[in-house]
Amino acid sequence: xxxxxxxxxxxxxxxxxxxxxxxxxxxxxxxxxxxxxxxxxxxxxxxxxxxxxxxxxxxxxxxxxxxxxxxxxxxxxxxxxxxxxxxxxxxxxxxxxxxxxxxxxxxxxxxxxxxxxxxxxxxxxxxxxxxxxxxxxxxxxxxxxxxxxxxxxxxxxxxxxxxxxxxxxxxxxxxxxxxxxxxxxxxxxxxxxxxxxxxxxxxxxxxxxxxxxxxxxxxxxxxxxxxxxxxxxxxxxxxxxxxxxxxxxxxxxxxxxxxxxxxxxxxxxxxxxxxxxxxxxxxxxxxxxxx
Amino acid sequence: xxxxxxxxxxxxxxxxxxxxxxxxxxxxxxxxxxxxxxxxxxxxxxxxxxxxxxxxxxxxxxxxxxxxxxxxxxxxxxxxxxxxxxxxxxxxxxxxxxxxxxxxxxxxxxxxxxxxxxxxxxxxxxxxxxxxxxxxxxxxxxxxxxxxxxxxxxxxxxxxxxxxxxxxxxxxxxxxxxxxxxxxxxxxxxxxxxxxxxxxxxxxxxxxxxxxxxxxxxxxxxxxxxxxxxxxxxxxxxxxxxxxxxxxxxxxxxxxxxxxxxxxxxxxxxxxxxxxxxxxxxxxxxxxxx
Numbered sequence: 148x149x150x151x152x153x154x155x156x157x158x159x160x161x162x163x164x165x166x167x168x169x170x171x172x173x174x175x176x177x178x179x180x181x182x183x184x185x186x187x188x189x190x191x192x193x194x195x196x197x198x199x200x201x202x203x204x205x206x207x208x209x210x211x212x213x214x215x216x217x218x219x220x221x222x223x224x225x226x227x228x229x230x231x232x233x234x235x236x237x238x239x240x241x242x243x244x245x246x247x248x249x250x251x252x253x254x255x256x257x258x259x260x261x262x263x264x265x266x267x268x269x270x271x272x273x274x275x276x277x278x279x280x281x282x283x284x285x286x287x288x289x290x291x292x293x294x295x296x297x298x299x300x301x302x303x304x305x306x307x308x309x310x311x312x313x314x315x316x317x318x319x320x321x322x323x324x325x326x327x328x329x330x331x332x333x334x335x336x337x338x339x340x341x342x343x344x345x346x347x348x349x350x351x352x353x354x355x356x357x358x359x360x361x362x363x364x365x366x367x368x369x370x371x372x373x374x375x376x377x378x379x380x381x382x383x384x385x386x387x388x389x390x391x392x393x394x395x396x397x398x399x400x401x402x403x404x405x406x407x408x409x410x411x412x413x414x415x416x417x418x419x420x421x422x423x424x425x426x427x428x429x430x431x432x433x434x435x436x437x438x
Numbered sequence: 439x440x441x442x443x444x445x446x447x448x449x450x451x452x453x454x455x456x457x458x459x460x461x462x463x464x465x466x467x468x469x470x471x472x473x474x475x476x477x478x479x480x481x482x483x484x485x486x487x488x489x490x491x492x493x494x495x496x497x498x499x500x501x502x503x504x505x506x507x508x509x510x511x512x513x514x515x516x517x518x519x520x521x522x523x524x525x526x527x528x529x530x531x532x533x534x535x536x537x538x539x540x541x542x543x544x545x546x547x548x549x550x551x552x553x554x555x556x557x558x559x560x561x562x563x564x565x566x567x568x569x570x571x572x573x574x575x576x577x578x579x580x581x582x583x584x585x586x587x588x589x590x591x592x593x594x595x596x597x598x599x600x601x602x603x604x605x606x607x608x609x610x611x612x613x614x615x616x617x618x619x620x621x622x623x624x625x626x627x628x629x630x631x632x633x634x635x636x637x638x639x640x641x642x643x644x645x646x647x648x649x650x651x652x653x654x655x656x657x658x659x660x661x662x663x664x665x666x667x668x669x670x671x672x673x674x675x676x677x678x679x680x681x682x683x684x685x686x687x688x689x690x691x692x693x694x695x696x697x698x699x700x701x702x703x704x705x706x707x708x709x710x711x712x713x714x715x716x717x718x719x720x721x722x723x724x725x726x727x728x
Binding site for chain 2: 168170171172173174175176177178179181182183185186187188189190192193196239242243246247249250256258260261262263264265267268269270271272273275276277279280282284285286314317318367371372374375377378382392395396399404407408411414415418422
């Protein structure tokens, strides 16, 4: 590789190189055109539809319609439930990723496969299965019933919706944290221990700061699908706990695509804002902990 | 605290914790596999063991039709996104200008960051607008579904092939060119074999994502073309029989096989990579000694 650079460039080679560049541009072109046409342009359409009425005249009505107490409450509930689900995912997922990264490499491979397995399973059916588990005459209540307790009402509560979110998106928290943990240099841990850190110190001063980037990408990967879901709230919330995703879906079904676009735009802005907050924190932490 | 502690495997706490997490992850799946063998109609009360719902599933033409549709769609979108994505990864890896590269990559990453519901809605708006403009009658159809599936699969293909181009020794294709290969020949004879594991991973991801997608399909589907996840959605809106569970069990086993396959491929690839590194290290050591 180095040799070819040191050689004075031959004329013939220059030609093939130019051809190579042309080929590269030619090969990337379909993807770029596709991306612009079906990713960038549609997002512009969201903004256009959000600010127009059915005759495509400019209007603020769709956006203003969103700022009613009822809809703002739905927005607040979506943010709240998604945040709770994200925090629970960190609490469950972080130790899980830590323990997996400590297993020997072959076991790690198997465990990661097992974490990924439910992810590839249709999430509608998985969510539905939770309905069966949490029902009033469901599995948990019949087990509790054996020792004479219950039945507890679990289905159609906010708690059930959170369980569904945590269940569906937990792997998205475990995987990025795990991948950061496996990259952690074990010599750092040894050095910390040698320099007199106890186990707790090693955890809080070495392992956690180094795995924060994984936690941050995990937060994104859990929070975004949680805040935008509509199926989980329909099934496990019994349709009583409308989320922002339900709002979009119901407007779409009512053939009111301008309103659906407006709510989508609001959702997109909320997600962008939370990403900005998250980036701010992650920059800080990197500056603070990692030299 | 002993140094060795962190190198050791998990203690009892770790094992118990992981078992608990896996019970949580697999409980619903175990429940639905168990009830798929129910002889009764209930999805919550087990009456007896039977294969009745599997038989009914294979006699159900709507479900089989949806399965066929899903497979057609997945195969088509996988083919398109794998070819376009692999070509794009080649092009992107050779881009000279940094800002163009990062611009293309951030546009590529948008569907990964955006929630599915927004990807779905935005595509639907584009289709409705363009469809009314050129006067298509059913605006949403197989075509729009295919475009959507290619759109959300493309980033995954690009992202799994791109690192392979980066890992590859750049002098190899250069040598091929010097020895008289045309760029096309050098791609097929030198580069393609090197990146093939990445292409496979990308294709398998595209395929499974397409099979499993519900949200984006929900907003871009036509009434004439029903996929399995869409069918499952409409089934769970009514009363559910264990037939869905039988279907889920079959899907689960298929996915399991696919995952094992992709795992075997990537394990092989990794071993190859490690061997390569070992060889490099050996030659380096030799150089140092000299």
